[in-house]
Amino acid sequence: MSTRDQRCEVSVRGVxxxxxxxxxxxxxxxxxxxxEFIVLLGPSGCGKSTLxxxxxxxLDVNDGQIWIGGRxxxxxxxxxxxxxxxxxSYALYPRMTVRGNMSFGLRVAGxxxxxxxxxxxxxxxxxxxxxxxxxxxxxxxxxxxxxxAIGRALxxxxxxxxxxxxxxxxxxxxxxxLRVEIKRLHQRLSATMIYVTHxxxxxxxxxxxxxxxxxxxxxxxxxPQKVYREPINRFVASFVGSPSMNFVPGRIEGANGVxxxxxxxxxxxxxxxxxxxxxxxxxxxLGVRPEHVLAGGAAGPAAIQxxxxxxxxxxxxxxxxxRMPSGASFSxxxxxxxxxxxxxxxxxxFPATALSLFDDGPGERL
Amino acid sequence: MLALRPRLASKLSxxxxxxxxxxxxxxxxxxxxxxxxxxxxxxxxxLPSSTFVGLxxxxxxxxxxxxxxxxxxxxxxxxxxxxASLVLGFLLAVAIDQRVRAENVLRSVFLYPFSMSFIVxxxxxxxxxxxxxxxxxxxxxxxxxxxxxxxxxxQETVIYCLVIAGVWHAAGLVMAIMLAGLRGIDEDIWKAARxxxxxxxxxxxxxxxxxxxxxxxxxxxxxxxxxxxxxxxSVAMTNGGPGIASEVPAKFVMxxxxxxxxxxxxxxxxxxxxxxxxxxxxxxxYIQSRRRRAA
Amino acid sequence: MVAAVEPxxxxxxxxxxxxxxxxxxxxxxALFFLTPLYVMLVTSFxxxxxxxxxxxxxxxxxxxxxxxxxxxxxACTGLACNGISVGFFNSVKILVPSVIVSIxxxxxxxxxxxxxxxxxxxxxxxxLMIVAFVPYQIFIYPLVxxxxxxGINNSIPGIVAIHTIFGLPTMTLLFRNYFASLPIELFKAARxxxxxxxxxxxxxxxxxxxxxxxxxxxxxxxxIWNDFILGLVFAGRENLPMTVQLNNIVNSTQxxxxxxxxxxxxLLTALVxxxxxxxxxxxxxxxIAAGAVKG
Numbered sequence: 001m002s003t004r005d006q007r008c009e010v011s012v013r014g015v016x017x018x019x020x021x022x023x024x025x026x027x028x029x030x031x032x033x034x035x036e037f038i039v040l041l042g043p044s045g046c047g048k049s050t051l052x053x054x055x056x057x058x059l060d061v062n063d064g065q066i067w068i069g070g071r072x073x074x075x076x077x078x079x080x081x082x083x084x085x086x087x088x089s090y091a092l093y094p095r096m097t098v099r100g101n102m103s104f105g106l107r108v109a110g111x112x113x114x115x116x117x118x119x120x121x122x123x124x125x126x127x128x129x130x131x132x133x134x135x136x137x138x139x140x141x142x143x144x145x146x147x148x149a150i151g152r153a154l155x156x157x158x159x160x161x162x163x164x165x166x167x168x169x170x171x172x173x174x175x176x177x178l179r180v181e182i183k184r185l186h187q188r189l190s191a192t193m194i195y196v197t198h199x200x201x202x203x204x205x206x207x208x209x210x211x212x213x214x215x216x217x218x219x220x221x222x223x224p225q226k227v228y229r230e231p232i233n234r235f236v237a238s239f240v241g242s243p244s245m246n247f248v249p250g251r252i253e254g255a256n257g258v259x260x261x262x263x264x265x266x267x268x269x270x271x272x273x274x275x276x277x278x279x280x281x282x283x284x285x286l287g288v289r290p291e292h293v294l295a296g297g298a299a300g301p302a303a304i305q306x307x308x309x310x311x312x313x314x315x316x317x318x319x320x321x322x323r324m325p326s327g328a329s330f331s332x333x334x335x336x337x338x339x340x341x342x343x344x345x346x347x348x349x350f351p352a353t354a355l356s357l358f359d360d361g362p363g364e365r366l
Numbered sequence: 367m368l369a370l371r372p373r374l375a376s377k378l379s380x381x382x383x384x385x386x387x388x389x390x391x392x393x394x395x396x397x398x399x400x401x402x403x404x405x406x407x408x409x410x411x412x413l414p415s416s417t418f419v420g421l422x423x424x425x426x427x428x429x430x431x432x433x434x435x436x437x438x439x440x441x442x443x444x445x446x447x448x449x450a451s452l453v454l455g456f457l458l459a460v461a462i463d464q465r466v467r468a469e470n471v472l473r474s475v476f477l478y479p480f481s482m483s484f485i486v487x488x489x490x491x492x493x494x495x496x497x498x499x500x501x502x503x504x505x506x507x508x509x510x511x512x513x514x515x516x517x518x519x520x521q522e523t524v525i526y527c528l529v530i531a532g533v534w535h536a537a538g539l540v541m542a543i544m545l546a547g548l549r550g551i552d553e554d555i556w557k558a559a560r561x562x563x564x565x566x567x568x569x570x571x572x573x574x575x576x577x578x579x580x581x582x583x584x585x586x587x588x589x590x591x592x593x594x595x596x597x598x599x600s601v602a603m604t605n606g607g608p609g610i611a612s613e614v615p616a617k618f619v620m621x622x623x624x625x626x627x628x629x630x631x632x633x634x635x636x637x638x639x640x641x642x643x644x645x646x647x648x649x650x651x652y653i654q655s656r657r658r659r660a661a
Numbered sequence: 662m663v664a665a666v667e668p669x670x671x672x673x674x675x676x677x678x679x680x681x682x683x684x685x686x687x688x689x690x691a692l693f694f695l696t697p698l699y700v701m702l703v704t705s706f707x708x709x710x711x712x713x714x715x716x717x718x719x720x721x722x723x724x725x726x727x728x729x730x731x732x733x734x735x736a737c738t739g740l741a742c743n744g745i746s747v748g749f750f751n752s753v754k755i756l757v758p759s760v761i762v763s764i765x766x767x768x769x770x771x772x773x774x775x776x777x778x779x780x781x782x783x784x785x786x787x788x789l790m791i792v793a794f795v796p797y798q799i800f801i802y803p804l805v806x807x808x809x810x811x812g813i814n815n816s817i818p819g820i821v822a823i824h825t826i827f828g829l830p831t832m833t834l835l836f837r838n839y840f841a842s843l844p845i846e847l848f849k850a851a852r853x854x855x856x857x858x859x860x861x862x863x864x865x866x867x868x869x870x871x872x873x874x875x876x877x878x879x880x881x882x883x884x885i886w887n888d889f890i891l892g893l894v895f896a897g898r899e900n901l902p903m904t905v906q907l908n909n910i911v912n913s914t915q916x917x918x919x920x921x922x923x924x925x926x927x928l929l930t931a932l933v934x935x936x937x938x939x940x941x942x943x944x945x946x947x948x949i950a951a952g953a954v955k956g
Contacts, residue, residue, distance in 0.1 A: 058557050060671040061784040079563025091554035095576035105562030152558070164554075342621070376777070379858030383773040386766050387785060387833065388825050395792040398803035405802070456689070461687050463869070474939070475691050481938035481945065483887030485904040486931045491699040493704065493920060494717075503715045534694065538725050542946050587794075600890040602908050619798040620890070628720050629802060636798040647794045 007069040008082065008159025008192045009034045015064035017050055023051045028064070034192045037183075042205040042213035047197045049164055051213075055194060056162050057081050069159055079109075081160075084153035084344065088165040091136040092144045092152075098124075099133040101151045116155075123154040124183070134303035143174040150185070161196040167202065170244055179205060200240045204228065209360050212236045230356065234363030237356055243319055244256060246293075246330040247362065248286040252279065259359065261286050264326025266304065273353040275366055283360040290333040292320060292354035294345055306332075310342055357362045395652060400641070404579065406633035408567070414629060423634035432532060436613045438458070439525050444459060444593040445615070447532045451589055455540020460570060463548045478513035479536035484535065488602025491516065491531035524604055528612060536592065540585045547581030548574070583650065590646050594639060615639050688843020705729060705734045705925035712920050728921035732929060736922055738909035745926045750905030751885060752933075754817055755902055759824035760881045766825055767877070768870065772862050775840035776848045786837065793830035798801075801894055807879065808895065814842040815897025824885050832877060839873040840866060879941050883934045903930045 007247060016023070024047045028327060032038050034048060041050040055066055057078040065074045073081045073304045083144040092101050099120060106116045124130045127147045137145055146166055153161060163182070167175045183206055186193050190335040197203055203210045204224045212235075220232040229236035237245050250263025252270070259270045259279055270279075294300065305320035313319075318339055320332045332348055340346060356365040408422070409417040427433050458476055462469055476599035479487065495502045497516035505513030517523035551574060559569045604612040606621075613637060622632035696718075703714065722724040734744035735909045739746075772783050804823070808814035813822065823924050843866075867874075892902035901909075907930045911923045940946050 053557075056557075056561060058560060063670045065669045072668050074670070075672045077563070078557075078561045083561065085558065085561045086557060087554040089552050089554045090553060091558040093555065093573045095573070105564065108562070108568060149558075152562075156562075289877075295441050321398075376858045377779075378888050380779045383769045383858065384779060384785065386702055387770040387789065387829060390829055391785065391788055391792070393807075394800060394804065394826050395795070397787070398800040398807075399795065402799050421889060446769055457686070459851040461683055464683055465686060472687060472691060475694050478935065478938055479694060480949075481883055481934040482931045483889065483904050483934070485887075485908050486927050487925045489907070489923065490701055492911075493924065494697060494700060495928060499717060499920065500713060501717070504717050534697065538694070539949060540764075542949055546946075565755050592795050593767075598904075601889070602912065605912060615954065616796060616798050616890075620801075623802055624894075632798075635800075636796070639796050640799050643796060646793070650698060650780040651791060657706070 007034060007060075009036075009067075009069065010192055010194065011057065011067040012051070013065045013067065013277070015051075015054060015057070015066070016062040017059065018062055019053060022146040025054075025273075028216070028218065029213065030218065030221070031155040032192060032194065035192055036192045037186050037195065037206060037208045037209035038214055039210045040194065040196045040341055041198070041200060041210050041240070043061050043198055046213040048198075048213050052162055052164055052194060052196045052217075055160075056085055066272055079105075080221075083160045083162055084156040084158035085162040085164065085165045086146070086149050086153050088168050089139070089348070090142075090169075092145060094137050097134050097136055098129065098140075098148050098151075101148060102155050104288075105152070106155060119157065120151075120154040123151045126188075127151050128155065141161045141347060142170050143178060144254065144337060145202055146170065147181075154185075154189075161189075161191050163193065163197075165196055168197070168199075174204075175199075181260070190271065192225045199277060200242065204240070210240075212239065214239075229354070230365070230366050231287070234285065234287070234358045235359070241289055243290050243333070245287045245289050245356070248324065248326075248328065248330065250284060250286060252281050252284045252357070254281065261355075263264055264328075266325055268350045268352065268355070270352050270355075270357075273357065274353075275357075277366070281366065284366060285358045285360050285363065287356035288289050288330075288350055288354065288359060290331040291317075292351070293330075293332040294349045295320070295334050296334050296338060296352055298346075299347040299349040303349045305345040306330075308340055308342050308344050308346055311340060320346055323346065336338055394467055397644050403637050403640075404632045406628060408630060410630040410633070412629070413625040419630075423552055423630045425637070426632055427638065429632045430631070432610050432613055433615070433618055436615045436618045438614060439528075439614055440593065440596065443528055443532070443596065444590070445528045445534070446526070447593060448586065448589045450533045451536045451540050452585060453536045454537040455585065456544050458537065458541040458546055461546060465534050469546035471605075473541070476541050479535045480539045482535070485602040487531050487535045488604075491527065491534070492603045495530075496540065518604065519608055520606055524532045524608060524612045528596075528599055528603060531603060532592075535599075536589060539588065543581050543585045543588075544578065545604035547578045551577060587647070587650055593644070594646075669725070676933055689953055701924045701928050703919055705732075706929055709919060709921060724862055728925040729918070729929075732910075732925035736910045736919075737914060739913060740904050745903060745906050745910060745929055748901060748903035749929070751896070751900045751906075752892075752903040755820050755896060755900065756826070756882065756885050758817070758821045759828075759885050760869075760878060762821055763825040763828035763832055763881055764877050765820045768836045768867065768874075769862065770802055770829065770833045771836025771838075772840055773858075775837045776845070776861075776866075777858070786833070789830045793834075797827070797890060802838070805894065807929055814895070815899075820892060820896040820900065823891050824881075824888070826828055827891065828881060828884070831880065831948055835871065835873055835880070839870060842921065843869065849903055864888070878887050879944055880948045882937055883945075886933050 010032040012028060012115075014026045015025055017025040028051065030051075042048045053063050055068075057066075057073065057076060061074065065072055067073065068081050068083065069353070081340050083320045093104065096104060102123065106178070119322055120133070121130070125135055127150060129144065129147050129151060132144060135219060137148065140148065141273055141353055149166070166182075166358060167178055170178065173238060179202060180205055185217070189287045195206060207224055209221060210227050211222055212219045212227060220236045227236060233242060234247070238247075248263045248266070250261055250266070254260050258280070261270055261284065262269045268286070285345050294303075304325070306324070308320055308322055310321040311318055312321070316335050316336050318338065319334050320334055321329050322332060332346065333342060334346075359366055360366060401499045405414060407418060407419045407420060409415045410421045462472055466472065493516040495515070497503075497519055502513060502515040505515060518527045555573065556569070559573060564572075595616060597620065598613055600606055600614045600617050606613040606617055616639070619635045619639070622628045622635065700717060703719070703721055704717075706724040706726055708723065708727070711722055732744060733746050735742055736744045738748075760790040774781065774786050774945050795945070805814060808819050808822075841909050848861065849866065851865045855865065887904065888902065889904045889908070895901060907926050
């Protein structure tokens, strides 16, 4: 809790996990740096919780190794791995007080009472649960319970914290509050944190790096900004971001380095788009986030006039649904004060630097 | 008025549907109980009499040696049977919960006796405990010439034979209840305990058992009611013998009703059983209803 | 193996003493539970001379069905020597109407208590749950008198009524809890569609209650088949159920005891609940769990 001298980087090397015939993870590699906050993000069944349980040692790997703090811990018990863990269902011991919950592991491990007392007091103060120490979990609210669960992890004084969807059972307001708390905790402890969630907002707000997972594979491992702005494929593009990205099927046309995306009547010049590999004409899918569409005065002279179908006010912003010349709908995020109305038109343009292009097969970024 | 008619019809239908239950409750459960309690305070013997004698039947009852033996048998049987069934049933549930092979087979093996009647149970164990051909003979057959297991024909030990048969019959039921309780425990609790480095026995003792209060209470109440009702097993296994060494209160009531024709004494005994049950069940119901109100 | 292996893949799982002890415990207890069934089976296939030689656990030297035939059609219960088949058919005669009537009354009561706000409904339900614990001995004498007065003592209708009365609390609980778990909107929608009390019961609720019907049938079939005391008192000499006949065959024979016949008769009596148990699998456990949450 105080100064951290032990090493606590985590490394997952070629891990295979399967249950019977079903392969959950295959040859998975992941390196997490000291003091890094990494979020495993993905829909349910993508293998993110399996991976976390394997790192914790709660689940055997079929093949591969887990390294924590420079030690190969593949065969070690969870308690010997230098980790602490927080669960979605809190997993508090119901018949013990908060103090009992936080101290039980330490007592069983034979730690001197004075040291236990010190750690519990310190952790309780940090989480503002000092006044709850003598209550039972059944007397606490959801948010308080999760604080206690975090407290139980804190007293272990571990170098690596594992969070398994810790905020999923809480209502929206508490979720935001505890999210901030966890982030603060990370800055203060400078421990390595691995955090599993299916909530992309949590991932974006908390992570140093996000690992977006699907089908047991890490699709993209990068900073929140990169994941958001330059999704590696259509899955990542559609999973991250709310309201979600617009997709327009079409073709890349042109030659001699002067390329344009053509979808229906829409033609967008692609100067400035950072292709990952030399571009070639052919079918493609254009992706653009609602807030990256330039609208109104910002749209510039090349703007097209898009007919407005519907408006969803969201407070600070409004989401304007327009019709593509091809007939498909797409959404544009405009200022909440903007004067727009259904039936009117909105001048829009698509800046090449903020676009994403995917091939029309597997949906890889071009 | 017209609009009210279907409502009224439904209301009447509901009353009609509940009338059998209401009748049974009032006539049988309340009426017959009151009747029995009343007879127990009269001078009835072979024929019912309406001469009120207060608690004189109860004086006779508790001075009756056979009743005294019945009651002490019930206590010995009840305590041993309940403790043994609860402990064995819980251990079996824990053992099965360790991801053992052939879990389904084992569960069926432990529970099948419960599907059979006490008569069958009693007769099987009567045969197994038969000193001439049963387990004693098997032990001697293995060369232990002095091996002695003739509890069923000895007055001071026969009640333990009933306990063995009872546990064989009921331990599986406890196991089923406990296993359901164990499986109901959040898997994350086990994970948290492993991260905390708690050895499994410690998790059971300090965390799981305190969480299983409801399962233990349910099992205990079920066992306790079968203790008070204990009748078939004694009839089939020993018919109360040798002598009157394995008599039980329920059998006392039945014998005095139908064979010895002493209605007054029989109903006094039945009323005493009722009071015992009430003393056991009332606190439990009280706690349950309080818990429900709190929830 | 001097060089340390670099850990990779699954943890090695050496056979620990704890694991060995666990399986030893399970095997020994499984033997305790299985031995009676095994002994019953082998004894029933032996001849009396072989049984007299001892060797309780040995397989029959010359397996013979003779004891089974004798038990079924020629064993003596008191004076009559028509075998246990008489009891079998009596039990069937008692079982079928008792199961149907008790489930019908119980489900209707449970339904009326779960959806309809009848005055005193919760009091009725609470009272039914409490009286479920009262020992039968309290009711027996008054019920015999009442039944004699209305002329259904010692008859099939009498014993059916008895099983309905004493099955009512459990059946009501079972169905009430099940219906209470259904969404109330279902009931409201049916009301809006204009269905009345019995229409909703028969067309909406009972078709949805199939799982509970299965559980109730399992519970009642085993319970009524295994009943001894009620059949003994209320069924009448002509209709004594199988358990009573079995006890008579085994325990009131004059002269030499035929242990092989006794065991064959016992197995025959246990057959119906055993078949129900093994055929129903998890449903049986579910029935126990549903019946166990009394109160």
